[in-house]
Amino acid sequence: MRTVELLCSPELEAAVRAAWDRLAAAGLPSLARNTHPTNRPHLTLASVEEFPSGAEQRLADLCDAALPLPVRLGRVAVLDGSAPLVWLVRPTPQLVALHGAVWDVLAEASGGHSWHQPGRWVPHLSLALRFGAADRRRARAVAGAHPPAGAFVAARSYDADTRTVSELTAACPRSGG
Secondary structure (H helix, E strand, O other), X not given: OEEEEEEEOHHHHHHHHHHHHHHHHOOOOOHHHOOOOOOOOEEXXXXXXXXXXOHHHHHHXXXXXXXXXXXXXXXXXXXXXXXOEEEEEOOOHHHHHHHHHHHHHOOOOOOOOHHHOOOOOOOEEEEEXXXXXXXXXXXXXHHOOOOOEEEEEEEEEEEOOOOXXXXXXXXXXXXXX
16 A cells, blocks of 8 residues: 655644644553654545556655645544544645645556545544544543644655655745644
8 A cells, every 4th residue: 555645844743743642641542652653643645555657756746836735623533433533634725636636646546545535535634543432522622622733844655565655745944834
């Protein structure tokens, strides 16, 4: 599996990591417990089995042109009823356009995961996986009543087979937010 992910500005990343830490300190599920070096707050735009030939450069060019993108987070929610605890991302027209353009580049890819495809995508930053029956109300209070703002400033791709990332863009020099 290969992904296309947007990375947060330093301020937004720090705010999400602080929420991870508060959840862990409260004894709730949290991504703070994932110590893999690739674990960091990100927004997944797409996930496919393999990139088509030439797609990585086209994705890099697309992301370079679109970033930085200002972002505001919405409420804390549990997706699919019981799975991940997330901070919803308020989709701007620019973000929706980038998402659609990424899928245009990946149109020939096989194994696209439907929950990332246009029309089904729920933009979010994950706070905890396998949230299950944990206390949602408490998690919302612990994560933060005031959603942070910031920007998406870089893009990367995660390769699930090798558990490595490749940068699609360099971090933008300004945070945008």
